[in-house]
Each structure stands twice: as structure tokens, then as C-alpha cells.
Amino acid sequence: MKAMASAPAKMILFGEHSVVYGEPAIAGAVNKRAYVEIKKSYTGKSTLKSYDLNFEVELNTKNKTYNLIKGKPGIIRYILEAFHRVHDHTPITMTLSSEIPIGSGLGSSAAVTVATLAALYRYHNIRFNKKSLAHDAHMVEQAVQGVASPLDTLVSTYGGLVYLSRSKTFEPFKINFNAPFVVGYTTKHGNTGKMVKDVRSLKNRNSKVINPVITSMGHLTNYGKQAILKQDYKKIGELMNINHGFLDVLGVNTVELSRMVYTARECGAIGSKITGAGGGGSIIALCPGKVKEVAEGIAKEDNVLKVNFTKRGVSSKVRM
Numbered sequence: 001m002k003a004m005a006s007a008p009a010k011m012i013l014f015g016e017h018s019v020v021y022g023e024p025a026i027a028g029a030v031n032k033r034a035y036v037e038i039k040k041s042y043t044g045k046s047t048l049k050s051y052d053l054n055f056e057v058e059l060n061t062k063n064k065t066y067n068l069i070k071g072k073p074g075i076i077r078y079i080l081e082a083f084h085r086v087h088d089h090t091p092i093t094m095t096l097s098s099e100i101p102i103g104s105g106l107g108s109s110a111a112v113t114v115a116t117l118a119a120l121y122r123y124h125n126i127r128f129n130k131k132s133l134a135h136d137a138h139m140v141e142q143a144v145q146g147v148a149s150p151l152d153t154l155v156s157t158y159g160g161l162v163y164l165s166r167s168k169t170f171e172p173f174k175i176n177f178n179a180p181f182v183v184g185y186t187t188k189h190g191n192t193g194k195m196v197k198d199v200r201s202l203k204n205r206n207s208k209v210i211n212p213v214i215t216s217m218g219h220l221t222n223y224g225k226q227a228i229l230k231q232d233y234k235k236i237g238e239l240m241n242i243n244h245g246f247l248d249v250l251g252v253n254t255v256e257l258s259r260m261v262y263t264a265r266e267c268g269a270i271g272s273k274i275t276g277a278g279g280g281g282s283i284i285a286l287c288p289g290k291v292k293e294v295a296e297g298i299a300k301e302d303n304v305l306k307v308n309f310t311k312r313g314v315s316s317k318v319r320m
């Protein structure tokens with residue numbers, strides 16, 4: 001018997017970091033996925049292999065440790081936390097493949113966590129639904145990062161383009177939103193846990209300055225929701241540029257991210273901003289009629305990923 005699951009990456013349009021402090025956010029699942037397979041091991045040991053992320057480890061799921069066989073398994077802490085919460089510690093072989101660049105602001109940790117939990121629930125024949133899975137995945141991200149909003153794991157579980165309200169109500173957009181985005185990403189990876197903690201420290205040291213910025217980011221996200229519903233690309237782009245400025249204030253911008261943001265605008269994007277935790281990783285650029293020019297401009301010094309929104313969230317099955 002083999003349990004299999006996959007979950008999508010995500011792209012945050014508005015509200016990263018401010019969502020951690022209860023402000024709303026808007027994010028969409030995109031067509032890059034993480035794939036997990038789990039089957040019984042007859043070697044007496046549990047191993048995790050990822051051919052495309054080029055690492056292999058021996059898992060000790062009971063005490064959340066691992067023995068490195070090869071590579072750099074940064075995503076491992078999320079996987080170990082998921083196993084620790086669900087697995088009965090019998091020997092298994094897990095394989096992970098990911099189309100999602102790791103540490104790049106596209107929610108690799110959430111997609112891997114959601115897919116790993118779904119595969120484990122299938123493997124152990126544990127009943128679950130999307131609501132329970134999204135909650136459990138959020139708890140894993142919270143445990144690993146110290147602080148996490150439910151945004152990334154909700155989007156990876158349910159798919160689609162969603163608005164997460166201040167009261168944490170999850171509102172899927174009921175429109176077809178196919179705005180032409182280009183994603184640029186650097187080889188300099190980010191670490192969400194560190195970035196979220198750095199923002200919290202900045203906020204605590206300068207609360208009278210940073211708190212109003214976070215509140216304004218919440219208002220901006222609500223204006224963004226109205227602009228998306230009206231498919232007002234010009235307004236969406238303007239709000240993306242303002243949101244990028246706010247993320248710069250929070251200290252999550254870098255030289256590489258700025259380079260891509262401003263290159264995108266020079267090549268014709270009507271809006272561009274950091275997406276995800278920042279400190280490395282990705283930007284998104286809204287470029288109606290200029291996708292080719294913006295992609296070519298970013299590709300001169302960085303990497304480009306062509307993505308589309310997808311309604312397809314987590315999927316899982318068992319093969320006997």
C-alpha cells in the first residue's frame with residue numbers, strides 16, 4: 001500500500017506579515033505542487049528521499065531528529081513535526097518531489113506540510129477533511145516557525161484565490177481572476193520563521209511607528225479585494241506598489257528583491273511587490289500586455305517562474 005498526496009504553492013497578493021497581526025490577506029494557489037508518497041519500509045528504518053531537492057535522510061520521527069545521508073534538507077523541520085504529530089513511528093519510506101522553489105516565498109513549507117499530513121492520514125486511514133487538515137498544517141507551521149498565520153496552509157489545502165478576513169474567515173473569490181502575473185525569484189533563499197520574528201522585534205521596538213503601518217496594510221488589502229472584484233488591474237497594480245513600500249518599511253526587502261521589483265516596473269509592469277516572507281525569495285509583477293518584456297527583463301539577472309492560479313488544492317489517495 002502506498003499513500004500519495006500533493007498540494008499547491010501559493011502567491012500572496014496582499015497582506016503578508018500584516019496577516020500575522022490579524023489584518024486581512026489575499027492569496028491564491030498556483031500551478032506548482034509538492035508531491036509526497038509514503039509506504040511501508042522493510043529495512044527497519046524510516047527514510048526520506050527527495051530526488052529533485054537532492055537530499056536523503058534517515059528519519060527518527062519519535063524525537064523529531066534525522067541523520068543526514070546527503071544534501072541540504074531545510075524543509076525537513078516541517079516534515080518531522082508532521083510525522084511527530086501523526087505517525088506511529090513504524091518504519092516508512094517517504095519520497096518528496098517539489099516544483100516549488102524552497103524558501104522562495106511561494107509557500108513551499110505550507111505545500112509540503114499539507115501534502116505530508118494528507119499522505120500520513122491516508123497511510124494510517126485517519127479520517128480528515130480540508131478544514132481539519134488546514135488547521136493541523138497551520139499548527140505544524142506555528143510549531144516550526146514560532147509564529148504563523150493560517151494563510152499559507154489554508155490556500156494550499158483549499159486552492160483557489162482567497163480573502164482571509166480579520167476574523168480569520170476564509171472567503172474564496174467567486175470570480176475568474178486570470179490577471180497576467182510574472183514571478184521572479186532569487187537564488188537567495190528566505191526563512192519565514194526568521195523573517196516573521198525580525199518583523200515582530202522591529203514592531204516591539206517601534207510600536208507607535210510600525211503599528212499604524214500594519215493597520216494601513218490591512219486597509220490596503222481591503223481596497224485590493226474591491227479592485228480584484230472589479231478586475232481593476234490599474235488599481236491592483238497601484239496597491240501592489242504601495243504594499244511593497246510597506247514591506248520595505250518592515251525590513252523584509254533585499255537588494256535582489258528590489259532589483260526585480262524595479263526591473264519589472266521599468267519593463268512595463270503596472271505593479272510589483274515582494275510575495276511571501278521576503279528576506280530573499282520572490283516578487284510578483286502584474287503586467288497586462290507586457291508579460292514577455294517583464295519576464296525577459298527579470299531573467300537578465302534573476303529567475304522567472306511562469307505560474308497561473310489554480311482552483312486545485314490538496315489531493316490525496318491510497319494505491320494498494
Ligand SMILES: Nc1ncnc2c1ncn2[C@@H]1O[C@H](COP(=O)(O)OP(=O)(O)OP(=O)(O)O)[C@@H](O)[C@H]1O
Pocket residue numbers: 072073074075076077101102103104105106107108109110152189190191192193275276277278281
Ligand atoms: N536552499 C534551501 N534548501 C533547503 N532548505 C531550504 C533552503 N532555503 C530555505 N530552506 C528552508 O526550507 C524551509 C522553507 O520554508 P519557508 O517557509 O522559509 O519558505 P517558503 O514556505 O518557501 O516561503 P514562504 O513561507 O515565505 O511562502 C525553511 O525551513 C528554510 O530554512
Ligand SMILES: C[C@@](O)(CCO)CC(=O)[O-]
Pocket residue numbers: 012015016017018019020105107147148149150151152192196276277
Ligand atoms: C510572512 C507570512 O505572512 C506569509 C509567509 O508566506 C507569514 C504567515 O502568514 O505566517
Ligand SMILES: [Mg+2]
Pocket residue numbers: 107108109110152192
Ligand atoms: Mg513557508
